[in-house]
Amino acid sequence: MRERFRRIFQGAVYGPLFFLLGVSTAYADWELNMTRGVTPISHDTFDLHMIIFWVCVAIAVVVFGVIIYSLYAFRLSRGAQPDIAMVHSTKAEIIWTLIPIGILVAMAIPAAETLIKIEDTRAPDVTIKVTSYQWKWHYEYLGDANDPFVKSNFGFFSNISPESNRARQLGSGIDVFQVDNYLRDVDKSVVVPVNRKVRLLLTSNDVLHAWWVPELGGKRDTIPGFVNEMWFLAEEIGVYRGQCAELCGRDHGFMPIVVEVQSEADFAKWVGENGGAVGGGPAETPDVVEGTVAAAATGGGAGSAEPVDMELSFDDLMARGETAYLTNCSACHQLNGQGLAPAFPALAGGVITTGALDAHLDQVLNGKAGTAMAPFSYLSNTDIAAIVTYERNAWGNSTGDIIQPSDVQAAR
Amino acid sequence: MSHTADAHHDHHAAPSGFKRWLFATNHKDIGTMYLVFALVMFFVGGTMAMIIRAELFQPGLQFVDPGFFNQMTTMHALMMIFGGVMPAFVGLANWMVPLMVGAPDMALPRMNNWSFWLLPVAFSLLLSTLFFAGGAPAGGWTMYPPLVLQTGNAFPFLIFSVHLMGMSSIMGAINIVVTIMNMRAPGMGLLKMPLFVWTWLITAYLLILAMPVLAGAVTMLLTDEYFGTSFFNAGGGGDPLMFQHVFWFFGHPEVYIMILPAFGIVSQIIPTFARKPLFGYESMVYATASIAFLSFIVWAHHMFTVGMPLSGQLFFMFSTMLIAVPTGVKVFNWMATMWRGSMTFETPMLFAVAFVFLFSIGGFSGLMLGITPADFQYHDTYFVVAHFHYVLVPGAIFGIMGGVYFWMPKWTGHMYNEKLAKIHFWLSAIFVNVTFFPQHFVGLAGMPRRIPDYATQFADFNMVSSIGAFVFGVSQLLFVYIIWSCVRGGEKATTAVWEGSHGLEWTVPSPAPHHTFEVAPEVP
Numbered sequence: 037m038r039e040r041f042r043r044i045f046q047g048a049v050y051g052p053l054f055f056l057l058g059v060s061t062a063y064a065d066w067e068l069n070m071t072r073g074v075t076p077i078s079h080d081t082f083d084l085h086m087i088i089f090w091v092c093v094a095i096a097v098v099v100f101g102v103i104i105y106s107l108y109a110f111r112l113s114r115g116a117q118p119d120i121a122m123v124h125s126t127k128a129e130i131i132w133t134l135i136p137i138g139i140l141v142a143m144a145i146p147a148a149e150t151l152i153k154i155e156d157t158r159a160p161d162v163t164i165k166v167t168s169y170q171w172k173w174h175y176e177y178l179g180d181a182n183d184p185f186v187k188s189n190f191g192f193f194s195n196i197s198p199e200s201n202r203a204r205q206l207g208s209g210i211d212v213f214q215v216d217n218y219l220r221d222v223d224k225s226v227v228v229p230v231n232r233k234v235r236l237l238l239t240s241n242d243v244l245h246a247w248w249v250p251e252l253g254g255k256r257d258t259i260p261g262f263v264n265e266m267w268f269l270a271e272e273i274g275v276y277r278g279q280c281a282e283l284c285g286r287d288h289g290f291m292p293i294v295v296e297v298q299s300e301a302d303f304a305k306w307v308g309e310n311g312g313a314v315g316g317g318p319a320e321t322p323d324v325v326e327g328t329v330a331a332a333a334t335g336g337g338a339g340s341a342e343p344v345d346m347e348l349s350f351d352d353l354m355a356r357g358e359t360a361y362l363t364n365c366s367a368c369h370q371l372n373g374q375g376l377a378p379a380f381p382a383l384a385g386g387v388i389t390t391g392a393l394d395a396h397l398d399q400v401l402n403g404k405a406g407t408a409m410a411p412f413s414y415l416s417n418t419d420i421a422a423i424v425t426y427e428r429n430a431w432g433n434s435t436g437d438i439i440q441p442s443d444v445q446a447a448r
Numbered sequence: 449m450s451h452t453a454d455a456h457h458d459h460h461a462a463p464s465g466f467k468r469w470l471f472a473t474n475h476k477d478i479g480t481m482y483l484v485f486a487l488v489m490f491f492v493g494g495t496m497a498m499i500i501r502a503e504l505f506q507p508g509l510q511f512v513d514p515g516f517f518n519q520m521t522t523m524h525a526l527m528m529i530f531g532g533v534m535p536a537f538v539g540l541a542n543w544m545v546p547l548m549v550g551a552p553d554m555a556l557p558r559m560n561n562w563s564f565w566l567l568p569v570a571f572s573l574l575l576s577t578l579f580f581a582g583g584a585p586a587g588g589w590t591m592y593p594p595l596v597l598q599t600g601n602a603f604p605f606l607i608f609s610v611h612l613m614g615m616s617s618i619m620g621a622i623n624i625v626v627t628i629m630n631m632r633a634p635g636m637g638l639l640k641m642p643l644f645v646w647t648w649l650i651t652a653y654l655l656i657l658a659m660p661v662l663a664g665a666v667t668m669l670l671t672d673e674y675f676g677t678s679f680f681n682a683g684g685g686g687d688p689l690m691f692q693h694v695f696w697f698f699g700h701p702e703v704y705i706m707i708l709p710a711f712g713i714v715s716q717i718i719p720t721f722a723r724k725p726l727f728g729y730e731s732m733v734y735a736t737a738s739i740a741f742l743s744f745i746v747w748a749h750h751m752f753t754v755g756m757p758l759s760g761q762l763f764f765m766f767s768t769m770l771i772a773v774p775t776g777v778k779v780f781n782w783m784a785t786m787w788r789g790s791m792t793f794e795t796p797m798l799f800a801v802a803f804v805f806l807f808s809i810g811g812f813s814g815l816m817l818g819i820t821p822a823d824f825q826y827h828d829t830y831f832v833v834a835h836f837h838y839v840l841v842p843g844a845i846f847g848i849m850g851g852v853y854f855w856m857p858k859w860t861g862h863m864y865n866e867k868l869a870k871i872h873f874w875l876s877a878i879f880v881n882v883t884f885f886p887q888h889f890v891g892l893a894g895m896p897r898r899i900p901d902y903a904t905q906f907a908d909f910n911m912v913s914s915i916g917a918f919v920f921g922v923s924q925l926l927f928v929y930i931i932w933s934c935v936r937g938g939e940k941a942t943t944a945v946w947e948g949s950h951g952l953e954w955t956v957p958s959p960a961p962h963h964t965f966e967v968a969p970e971v972p
């Protein structure tokens with residue numbers, strides 16, 4: 037804590053100074069300025085930002101300088117006499133109208149050029165459909181048999197990582213400074229190839245959200261019923277983090293975005309492992325590949341679906357169920373199963389969670405039409421088995437039921 | 449406020465006790481009520497700001513649930529905008545416009561009463577939702593669908609209270625227009641009016657044009673929610689973005705509604721304490737009018753990221769940049785007014801000078817935000833939060849506070865405690881910067897607005913900002929104390945109050961009698 041106060045003090049004193057002197061980049065971890073980012077657009081944007089910033093500084097120096105001088109020189113206590121005849125000057129007024137207009141025109145030209153580039157979404161190498169949900173992202177890679185990378189569609193959900201999700205609960209007692217990339221980490225990141233034009237098609241399943249990774253350039257809103265476009269071309273391999281930027285309800289602050297920019301070879305390998313056939317035959321993969329999501333939901337490695345006939349112990353199911361519940365259900369039903377009256381029912385002591393198993397499985401697999409309770413049939417049998425086992429035996433629910441993946445398969 | 453209705457004015461005798469206020473038709477009484485109401489709302493909204501800053505003091509969730517946090521940000525904005533800043537300006541207009549144009553009262557005194565009393569009703573309705581199951585509105589003061597339609601039981605209360613606030617504002621605005629157009633003393637030509645009157649005249653037209661648009665927008669929300677329409681629902685052929693266009697067609701003029709009267713106040717104060725007439729009076733009037741006109745053709749700069757056609761983005765970028773020109777003219781004129789003046793720095797002047805500096809900083813960040821590609825990075829981050837708090841707190845609110853110190857001797861007949869007022873000024877001016885300046889940094893570094901918790905790299909500046917906010921908040925108690933003690937007593941104010949004062953309002957005794965200018969004054 038002492039250390040932090042010291043840093044804050046230094047920051048408060050030197051921060052504005054460094055910022056003004058433009059050496060803030062030397063203190064990158066101080067995070068004072070806009071990122072330069074890793075795409076041509078983010079570079080252009082950064083340059084525009086710095087130009088307009090310096091224009092403002094220059095104007096401020098002149099105007100504030102004159103005012104500060106006046107405050108010093110033209111005060112009664114120094115015996116200043118008011119020049120009451122000085123009420124108007126057409127010349128001055130014309131000058132201080134024309135100079136700003138000139139500056140603005142000079143700014144408008146490069147800004148318009150960048151804007152035109154930003155809007156040019158033609159000829160992408162990879163196209164990803166991004167769908168926002170309250171409160172997670174779904175990514176779907178759009179494939180084409182002739183595409184060099186993605187031969188067929190595949191997709192997955194990307195949720196806040198379980199570590200961040202645990203730590204961010206009210207009164208969790210977890211020191212968030214110890215959590216890696218707190219609130220900026222996901223269970224499964226988007227992967228894209230370096231130096232390739234990636235086009236995003238953005239839409240939303242429920243309310244407005246906005247997709248934003250500062251290093252990749254600006255943000256764009258996702259709107260239910262409409263598709264927006266944006267593109268980026270990352271020039272450096274690396275991991276870039278951002279988050280939802282448009283108020284989208286309760287957990288707006290908890291829907292991070294992580295983009296991994298990889299070499300083309302690594303990207304092709306990743307596509308192969310994640311269900312999009314690389315260089316294979318025609319597409320026949322469904323929109324959402326179950327195994328991918330299952331792996332994503334539990335934070336496990338990517339790979340194919342686990343076998344249905346797997347038998348898990350009660351403890352394994354409960355442990356896995358707790359994490360999968362945290363990721364998929366806790367936003368509404370809350371970590372403690374108490375829900376949020378009146379919108380989201382409590383599952384602790386709930387009629388369905390302590391009643392007939394069939395009804396419970398049905399609710400999770402098929403959701404409830406017309407309510408926020410969506411179908412979760414895209415989760416793997418194992419995850420659903422774990423979640424349902426967990427819900428029936430956590431928070432004082434004590435049915436003692438053990439649900440295996442085969443039971444879930446049978447209920448589908 | 450002493451009461452000097454003499455014998456032959458019996459029919460004007462104000463009732464005493466609560467009836468004086470409930471049935472008030474006197475512009476000074478109604479002005480006082482508006483001002484007191486605004487002060488109360490500043491504290492209600494300020495308390496919410498304190499909750500917000502307490503939660504943001506450190507990363508991690510310490511005090512409130514994220515849903516409640518969203519209620520706080522939403523309600524804070526609604527309280528401050530519709531309950532604080534706007535009623536405070538209407539209160540100042542009620543008090544000062546008749547005095548400045550030499551009118552005996554507002555033109556429509558009963559409507560004046562009605563437009564005030566709608567406000568406590570509206571805000572009681574809105575604040576009552578805090579106690580509902582499901583809580584107060586949490587979808588942001590901008591009320592974007594579809595999110596706002598998830599509001600729950602507070603939703604109809606939100607819509608209805610916005611309607612009431614809108615009615616109140618429209619009536620207040622009509623009253624001001626009619627008063628200014630019809631009740632000026634003979635010889636008070638339009639281009640002789642004090643700038644505060646001018647800026648309010650233009651503001652009133654903005655209100656009359658903009659508020660009905662807001663009412664329309666929220667009515668469409670209401671029918672979408674309860675009567676099966678699909679104005680904003682793509683599934684039914686509507687468009688959620690249409691709401692944003694309609695909202696910001698109201699919302700951008702609204703921004704100027706909250707700043708133009710402050711321009712007016714500052715344009716009264718600076719010449720008074722520079723002992724020199726306002727430089728470029730006519731260009732000030734024209735600049736105000738051009739800002740008002742431009743405010744209707746820039747709305748989409750609040751929504752550059754929604755995915756507009758390129759031509760639309762270019763148009764709104766250029767029109768937004770244009771606003772910098774008349775705004776610059778104003779700042780240059782204030783600068784020139786101080787130049788070769790003979791200045792003293794009583795508290796109103798301190799607030800006015802701070803206004804010029806700090807509002808300009810808000811103007812600079814506004815210019816930056818107008819550069820569309822850069823806005824794609826800035827939008828919906830703390831950079832925007834810093835920007836609009838700079839124009840609203842050391843802008844609009846410093847304008848209001850400066851105005852209160854400037855005119856309070858006229859209202860109460862007493863000088864306020866200058867020493868305490870200076871302390872209040874310095875605390876406010878320093879800590880408003882400690883609060884909001886670091887928000888530029890976290891915003892540029894990528895912290896989105898309206899989040900209850902943040903990544904750890906934003907921790908340091910958020911802590912600074914919270915400390916600033918706490919001190920700023922507590923300092924405002926001093927403001928209340930100063931007003932209170934000034935009402936109760938203090939050094940007697942003279943008629944002119946200030947050495948450099950100029951205008952009709954300074955020709956009536958201090959405190960201003962209950963009825964003034966029953967016979968039209970001579971305009972010098």
Ligand SMILES: [Cu+2]
Nearest residue numbers: 245280284291
């Ligand atoms: Cu979101």
